[in-house]
Amino acid sequence: MPFIANTPQQQKQMLAEIGLTMDELFGDIPAELRAKAFDLPLGLSEQEVRNRLTELAEKNATNLTCFLGGGFYDHFIPAAVHSIISRSEFYTAYTPYQPELSQGTLQVIYEYQSMICRLTEMEVSNASLYDGGTALYEAMMMALRITNRNKVIIDDSVNPIYRVMIRSYTQNLRIELEQTHCKDGLANREQILEKIDDKTAAVILQNPNFFGCIDDFSDIADATHEKGGLLIISCYPISLGILKTPGVMGADIITGEGQSLGIPMSFGGPYLGFMASRKQYVRKMPGRIVGETTDRSGQQAYVLTLQTREQHIRRDKATSNICSNEALCALTALVYLALLGQEGLKETAQLCADKASYAYKRLTKITGVAPHFKGKWFFNEFVLDLPCEAADVIAKLIEKGFAAGFPLSRYYDDMENSILICVTEKRTKQEIGMLTEALESVL
Amino acid sequence: MAVEGLLYTKDHEWARIDAGIATIGITDYAQQMLGELVFVELPAIGKEFAGYDELAVVESTKATSDIYSPVAGKVIEVNCKLESQPELINQDCYNAGWICKMQITDMKSIENLMDLKQYEEYVGGL
Numbered sequence: 001m002p003f004i005a006n007t008p009q010q011q012k013q014m015l016a017e018i019g020l021t022m023d024e025l026f027g028d029i030p031a032e033l034r035a036k037a038f039d040l041p042l043g044l045s046e047q048e049v050r051n052r053l054t055e056l057a058e059k060n061a062t063n064l065t066c067f068l069g070g071g072f073y074d075h076f077i078p079a080a081v082h083s084i085i086s087r088s089e090f091y092t093a094y095t096p097y098q099p100e101l102s103q104g105t106l107q108v109i110y111e112y113q114s115m116i117c118r119l120t121e122m123e124v125s126n127a128s129l130y131d132g133g134t135a136l137y138e139a140m141m142m143a144l145r146i147t148n149r150n151k152v153i154i155d156d157s158v159n160p161i162y163r164v165m166i167r168s169y170t171q172n173l174r175i176e177l178e179q180t181h182c183k184d185g186l187a188n189r190e191q192i193l194e195k196i197d198d199k200t201a202a203v204i205l206q207n208p209n210f211f212g213c214i215d216d217f218s219d220i221a222d223a224t225h226e227k228g229g230l231l232i233i234s235c236y237p238i239s240l241g242i243l244k245t246p247g248v249m250g251a252d253i254i255t256g257e258g259q260s261l262g263i264p265m266s267f268g269g270p271y272l273g274f275m276a277s278r279k280q281y282v283r284k285m286p287g288r289i290v291g292e293t294t295d296r297s298g299q300q301a302y303v304l305t306l307q308t309r310e311q312h313i314r315r316d317k318a319t320s321n322i323c324s325n326e327a328l329c330a331l332t333a334l335v336y337l338a339l340l341g342q343e344g345l346k347e348t349a350q351l352c353a354d355k356a357s358y359a360y361k362r363l364t365k366i367t368g369v370a371p372h373f374k375g376k377w378f379f380n381e382f383v384l385d386l387p388c389e390a391a392d393v394i395a396k397l398i399e400k401g402f403a404a405g406f407p408l409s410r411y412y413d414d415m416e417n418s419i420l421i422c423v424t425e426k427r428t429k430q431e432i433g434m435l436t437e438a439l440e441s442v443l
Numbered sequence: 444m445a446v447e448g449l450l451y452t453k454d455h456e457w458a459r460i461d462a463g464i465a466t467i468g469i470t471d472y473a474q475q476m477l478g479e480l481v482f483v484e485l486p487a488i489g490k491e492f493a494g495y496d497e498l499a500v501v502e503s504t505k506a507t508s509d510i511y512s513p514v515a516g517k518v519i520e521v522n523c524k525l526e527s528q529p530e531l532i533n534q535d536c537y538n539a540g541w542i543c544k545m546q547i548t549d550m551k552s553i554e555n556l557m558d559l560k561q562y563e564e565y566v567g568g569l
Contacts, residue, residue, distance in 0.1 A: 281484065283502075309507075317507075 032127040039183060060267065064403040065431050067359075069381045069422025071132065072271070073158050073260045075238060075348070076426050077336070081262045084335045085328060095324055099304045105327065106302035109290040112330040115337055119240050120254050121247025121428065122276035127288035127325040132257025133165040135273030136204065136234050138286045138320055139165060140254045143202035143230040143276070145319065147283045150175050152197040153192055157182035157209035158234060160411035185373030185383075193223050200229040202253075207235055207246065211420065212242060212356075212381025213373060221250030237261050237274075237333075238424075239379045241349030253277040259401055262336025272329035279442040283309060286320030351425035352380035355432065359423045362436045368443055372418050381422040383408065383415075390419040402435055445470055446537050450513065450553060451562035457537065458513040460553060465514045468541045469532065471499070472566050477503040480529040485521040489516055492516060494552040499542055501532065512513035516545030 006014070015022060026034065066074040085091060088386075089104065096102035109127045116125040118319065129135040138150055154163065156179055170177060176199075180191035187205050196203065203224045208214050212308065221231045233246035235256045238272070246254045258272030277285060281304060292304030309319040329425065340348060360382050366372055368387035386393055390407040397404040408415040449457040455473035459466040471563070484500040492498055498512040523542045524531060532540035547553070557565060 283484075317509075 007291045012358040025242060040416040043274060055253070061403075063403055064398065065421075065427070065435070066403045067405050067421050067423060067435060068403040069212070069428070070259055070406040070420055071161060071421065073236075073238070074258050074264050074425055074426055075174040075263060075424050076263075077262050077264065078339055080339055081332060081335050081402065085332050090197060090273055090331055091329070091330065095327065100301070103302055106290050106304070108294055108334065109288070109325070109327065110302050112334045113290060114333055115250050116276050117239060119245075119337070120235065120256075120276050122251070123279040124252055124282045124285070124289075125274065125276040126285050127211070127290055128258070128327070128330040129255075129273030129275055129287055129322060130326060131269065131271040131273045132159070132234060132255060132259075132369070133273075135255035135257075136162045136232070136277050137166050137169050138273075138322070139204055139206060139255045139275060140170075140322065142253060142281065142284050143232060144175065146281055147201040149199050149201040149229070151178065151197075152202050152204065153178045153180060153195050153200060154204040155180045155187040155192065155206075156412075157180055157185075157187050157210075157213070158204060159210045162234065180331060182209070182211070182316040185209075185211050185376040186215050187217070189204050189220065192220060196223055196227050196229060198227050200224065200227055202230045202232050204232045204234070207233055207249075208239055208381065209241070211373060212422070214377045214379055216244060217249045217251070221435060225250070236379070238352060241347075242353065243349075243379065252281065258329065258333045261333035263332050270329055271346050271375070272326045272333055274330075274333075282306065284319055285309070287322050288325050323435040349379075350427050351385040352423065355425065355427055355429075356380040356382065356423040358429070359421065359427070359432045362432060363421070363439065366436065366440050366443065369439070370414075380424060381420055383418050383420050386417050389416050393417075393439070393442055394419065397435075397438055400438045400442070402438060404435065404439065445559055445562050447471075447559050448513070449537070449559040450556035450558060451565075452511065452513045452556060453565065454511050456510060456513045458553070458556065460514075460547070463547050463550075464519070465516060465542055465545045465547055465553075466541050467498070467510075467513060467545065468536055469510060470562075471536055473508075474533050474536045474540075476499060477507055477508060479503055480532050482531070483525040483529045483542070485523075485525065486518045488518050488521060490506075490518050490519050491548065492518070492545070494555075502530070511541065512545070513553070513556055514545060516547045518543050519546050520544040 004313055025103055049197065067183060080093055087302065093105060093257060096105055099106060109276040113127065143148060152175060154417055178195055180188045187209065192203060203220060205217055207217065217231065217233060224231045231250060232253045233249065233251040235246050235254060237256055238260045255275045258274050265273060289306050290302055293301055293303055295301045310323055337345065350357035356378065361386060363369055371384050372383035372385045391409060394404050406420040408418040409418055445451065451457050451470065453472050455470045457468055459469050480501055482502040486489050486498050492512040494512060494515045496512045497509045499510040501508050501510060522541050536541065
């Protein structure tokens with residue numbers, strides 16, 4: 001159905017039909033709330049608009065060689081991804097209100113759900129959530145619902161942006177949020193294991209963690225389960241090409257940011273939250289879920305299922321207020337992974353790890369630069385200590401054409417001189433060499 | 444249609460009381476309104492409830508409904524068959540479709556329940 005605005009004649013006709021003036025039509029709005037005048041500037045021509053917007057857009061730096069990570073990554077996006085998702089049937093489709101009519105849309109989401117399960121080795125996935133942070137919040141709420149408890153343990157090696165989001169959402173709820181302090185680059189087992197009790201609904205961890213360090217949470221999974229709690233792990237999808245999956249570690253609910261799967265960084269979004277869990281918890285899961293069934297002629301068909309969890313039916317007892325998903329981003333992730341395949345994902349992950357390792361070796365050879373967490377395995381991010389404030393160094397390196405890394409002082413006390421550097425498969429040996437020279441020159 | 448020998452609530456739960464134990468389910472009226480049941484969330488054994496507390500949840504293809512406890516009591520047994528055959532409630536809501544058994548902790552809690560005649564009158568007026 002195309003959108004075509006009403007002409008003044010059509011408006012006149014419609015008003016005559018109902019016997020009202022335009023003013024009377026807005027009569028319900030009290031006079032003191034109505035605008036006295038609309039002081040809008042004259043419209044610009046298409047050329048003037050284009051010039052103005054280009055001028056504004058050029059204020060963004062898009063040509064920096066990116067060594068910035070921290071949850072959102074500069075991975076290579078094959079041209080085929082855009083080619084496929086820009087088909088107008090995919091690109092312009094909104095959330096179907098009569099979903100069963102949109103079998104194509106539902107099938108795409110079903111395939112996406114299946115893919116998330118395979119990637120993370122979990123049993124059931126939803127149709128996606130807004131981003132990794134809100135997904136983690138939803139996972140926490142899900143664990144509270146399942147266990148009927150209200151204590152949550154979260155380590156500060158979990159993405160600080162996600163932790164701020166969780167705090168915002170929960171500050172007016174009766175939830176006991178216990179934060180443990182990362183020890184030597186890894187989740188603080190001593191503190192975590194000590195705090196787990198029969199009031200614990202969930203333990204929330206991240207792998208690789210915000211500092212890039214790799215861990216195996218199988219032991220924490222066991223300890224949590226022993227007390228009837230659930231383990232929630234936030235993960236980095238590309239890393240699952242070579243790392244032990246959260247499913248195998250014993251996670252009950254997993255979440256993560258799907259941006260690394262073919263979605264551009266875009267200065268903050270749109271992003272893709274994914275969530276999967278053990279099958280027994282599916283009824284407590286938020287968001288949409290697509291299911292496969294047969295129609296009355298026995299043909300394979302797709303439906304939105306378990307909808308009685310959702311707010312339009314269950315209202316205040318719903319699993320969440322979310323009634324949407326990130327359909328286009330989920331499709332993008334599906335297309336990206338289908339193009340790469342199992343082998344391609346493994347190679348991509350291996351390249352990230354190898355290049356990060358190479359960069360680590362070269363950068364730590366610079367006088368005054370040292371690894372912050374010595375002897376810890378990392379995937380494609382690591383923390384380096386500089387002889388001066390990281391934020392200053394980063395600013396200087398922007399002038400030289402590098403987004404060199406993330407200043408940890410923004411979220412962590414006592415880390416003013418520490419920088420989080422990320423290397424993806426996109427970074428060349430040459431770029432790493434040039435970063436090394438540039439860093440050396442500004443120190 | 445409702446059955447003799449049971450007590451009823453306005454929310455269409457029934458209770459069969461026998462030596463201090465209440466067997467609980469939902470009435471024919473309720474199962475008809477709900478439609479084909481696809482899932483039943485049973486209460487935990489050992490958990491205590493006051494009268495009118497949310498005891499269980501039944502899910503049909505069109506709605507999810509809370510089941511309220513007709514009595515104050517402690518759950519001693521649940522009908523595990525409902526986990527794989529929720530439709531038992533539709534087929535035989537007064538017998539095979541029973542939901543749980545409770546040890547009544549406060550006999551006063553059954554005083555406000557309706558008998559068959561009162562319930563039928565109540566349903567007739569709906």
